[in-house]
Amino acid sequence: MAAFPKPESWMVPDWHQSSEGKEYLGCILRRKKRKFFGQIERPVLSPQLPADIASYKIFVCGKSGVGKTALVAKLAGLEVPSMHHETTGIQTTCVYWPVRPRDSDRPVIFRFQFWDCGEPALKKFDHVLPDCKEKADAVLFLFSFTDRSSFEDVPALMSRTLGQDEDLARIVVGTKLDQYMHADVTEQDLLEFQRTWRLPVMRVRNVNGPRLVDGRSLDGRAAIAESAPVLNGLAEHLWHRDCVAAGLTVSAE
Ligand SMILES: Nc1nc2c(ncn2[C@@H]2O[C@H](COP(=O)(O)OP(=O)(O)OP(=O)(O)O)[C@@H](O)[C@H]2O)c(=O)[nH]1
Ligand SMILES: [Mg+2]
Numbered sequence: 001m002a003a004f005p006k007p008e009s010w011m012v013p014d015w016h017q018s019s020e021g022k023e024y025l026g027c028i029l030r031r032k033k034r035k036f037f038g039q040i041e042r043p044v045l046s047p048q049l050p051a052d053i054a055s056y057k058i059f060v061c062g063k064s065g066v067g068k069t070a071l072v073a074k075l076a077g078l079e080v081p082s083m084h085h086e087t088t089g090i091q092t093t094c095v096y097w098p099v100r101p102r103d104s105d106r107p108v109i110f111r112f113q114f115w116d117c118g119e120p121a122l123k124k125f126d127h128v129l130p131d132c133k134e135k136a137d138a139v140l141f142l143f144s145f146t147d148r149s150s151f152e153d154v155p156a157l158m159s160r161t162l163g164q165d166e167d168l169a170r171i172v173v174g175t176k177l178d179q180y181m182h183a184d185v186t187e188q189d190l191l192e193f194q195r196t197w198r199l200p201v202m203r204v205r206n207v208n209g210p211r212l213v214d215g216r217s218l219d220g221r222a223a224i225a226e227s228a229p230v231l232n233g234l235a236e237h238l239w240h241r242d243c244v245a246a247g248l249t250v251s252a253e
Helices: 019-028 068-076 119-124 128-133 148-152 154-161 187-197 220-245
Strands: 052-061 090-099 108-117 138-144 169-175 201-203
Touching: 019 090, 019 220, 052 068, 052 128, 052 154, 052 220, 068 090, 068 108, 068 138, 068 169, 068 220, 090 128, 090 220, 108 119, 108 128, 108 220, 119 128, 138 148, 138 154, 138 220, 148 154, 169 187, 169 220, 187 201
Parallel strands: 052 108, 052 138, 138 169, 169 201
Antiparallel strands: 090 108
16 A cells, blocks of 8 residues: 655654554554454553544545445455445444654554445435534545546545535545556546645555455554555644644645
């Protein structure tokens, strides 16, 4: 998975690979596998590992089959479904991710609550879209590298989803980057899109790593390494946005 570049990071880069980062990552692992957190569960930290928690609600949208459920599963360290099963209704998933701000002596544990909603529910029930957006901090707009129409529809998807006065972070995510033989969207297309829309674009491969057991990755740390760039990218973007909103820093735009 690859995240969009940021000129100056407020986080210590690759902290999750440091010895301190690995200690904190222990709180999202259980018996070397990624721990699944229910809505009211949270990581248990010992007094030797103090941290602040920052919670964000993130609505994941995009046309059916683009990879919304697969992306959330990948970020949560769960098995990515190999077949397409349409998501009926709304599925929420909590993902915890520790990061280390450069200017703080305490790590911050991000709690991302992803709201993944299948398109039929959005179309059928008027209350679903407002529910997904209520108190949300960000929307991920997904397209697939193998489906040009899903890419070309992103501007319309954004205006269908958010009104002009809705100030949520907008992040565009291209899925199926691994399917480069069937790619229908080029880097040049993405550069032009970024120039026009000035939005971050992430590129992801929602594929299972090797060795899966019981629907969870056998090697939780290997799975973490694969999803770290996207989780770090989300944390970076949302935190920076909050700092700009609080007047603590200036926008790079
Ligand atoms: N190779 C590859 N396959 C992917 C990727 N992302 C998703 N898929 C596959 O695409 C299919 C559809 O993915 P889903 O995540 O179920 O799609 P969705 O957007 O949730 O679809 P709905 O629930 O119907 O709205 C599944 O077979 C996934 O395994 C990817 O990055 N690479
Ligand atoms: Mg789905």
